[in-house]
Amino acid sequence: MKIGIVGTGNMGRSLGVLCALHGHEVYFGSRDEQKARTAALLAVKPAGAGTNQEAAAFGDLIVWAARGAPAKEIVSDASSLAGKPLIDLNNNENRTDGGFGSAGALSFAERLQAELPEAQVVKAFNTLPMEVLEVEEAELRDKQVSVFLASDSESAKVTVRELVEELGFAPFDFGPLRNARLLEALADVFRHAIHQGASLYGCLSIVNLPKPERTRLGGRQPSKLR
Numbered sequence: 001m002k003i004g005i006v007g008t009g010n011m012g013r014s015l016g017v018l019c020a021l022h023g024h025e026v027y028f029g030s031r032d033e034q035k036a037r038t039a040a041l042l043a044v045k046p047a048g049a050g051t052n053q054e055a056a057a058f059g060d061l062i063v064w065a066a067r068g069a070p071a072k073e074i075v076s077d078a079s080s081l082a083g084k085p086l087i088d089l090n091n092n093e094n095r096t097d098g099g100f101g102s103a104g105a106l107s108f109a110e111r112l113q114a115e116l117p118e119a120q121v122v123k124a125f126n127t128l129p130m131e132v133l134e135v136e137e138a139e140l141r142d143k144q145v146s147v148f149l150a151s152d153s154e155s156a157k158v159t160v161r162e163l164v165e166e167l168g169f170a171p172f173d174f175g176p177l178r179n180a181r182l183l184e185a186l187a188d189v190f191r192h193a194i195h196q197g198a199s200l201y202g203c204l205s206i207v208n209l210p211k212p213e214r215t216r217l218g219g220r221q222p223s224k225l226r
């Protein structure tokens with residue numbers, strides 16, 4: 001697949017190089033073309049490098065890893081993104097002072113979708129520290145590391161789901177794009193855990209335990225909240 005990386009920072013570079021390692025054609029976009037070229041040199045398969053607009057035009061799938069400016073300033077011709085699945089992995093600014101966003105507030109992903117109505121935004125990969133992208137595929141598969149997907153486009157979700165599986169992660173359908181509010185809050189929770197001592201190689205997995213053969217505790221009864 002042709003993958004355009006919009007924003008070659010830590011996440012854009014890491015995800016782009018990982019996709020190239022898995023045989024995809026990748027184009028790294030940045031405001032700084034030298035930075036994009038340096039990232040492209042890390043890719044085993046020859047990769048392209050240039051502007052964010054060129055990356056947007058190149059990809060059949062877009063990784064949106066840029067932040068700090070309105071979408072239409074990052075990509076000059078938004079029509080290049082029309083009909084394309086676009087992975088948004090942005091989170092709130094990292095806070096160490098205990099001030100976190102509200103899980104009910106409009107998410108970055110919803111605001112991005114409103115700015116780019118022709119793209120098919122999928123919130124994904126935002127709950128993983130970049131370090132986890134370095135972990136060997138066999139280890140990821142063994143631990144069933146979850147990547148949560150929220151989107152209003154089922155077809156875009158299918159495309160991203162396939163990529164997630166290919167990279168060794170366990171996709172978890174998190175419903176419509178509005179649920180990105182929860183995923184961005186979940187990233188805040190996880191980053192706070194890192195501040196409290198969790199490893200940068202920590203990650204979240206939805207683990208389905210086998211159902212116990214016998215009930216010892218009375219089982220789940222209907223709630224009677226008034």
Ligand SMILES: NC(=O)c1ccc[n+]([C@@H]2O[C@H](COP(=O)([O-])OP(=O)(O)OC[C@H]3O[C@@H](n4cnc5c(N)ncnc54)[C@H](OP(=O)(O)O)[C@@H]3O)[C@@H](O)[C@H]2O)c1
Binds near residue numbers: 030066067069089
């Ligand atoms: N790092 C992680 O472990 C991690 C994990 C999950 C999610 N995230 C989220 O992913 C996003 C990117 O994180 P990161 O760690 O890759 O950050 P980063 O290394 O600081 O990279 C920031 C990116 O934003 C772009 N950018 C910044 N200001 C811009 C502006 N005014 N106009 C256009 N582009 C601008 C940079 O573009 P240039 O290439 O042009 O410099 C760069 O690609 C953040 O929202 C972060 O919360 C990060």
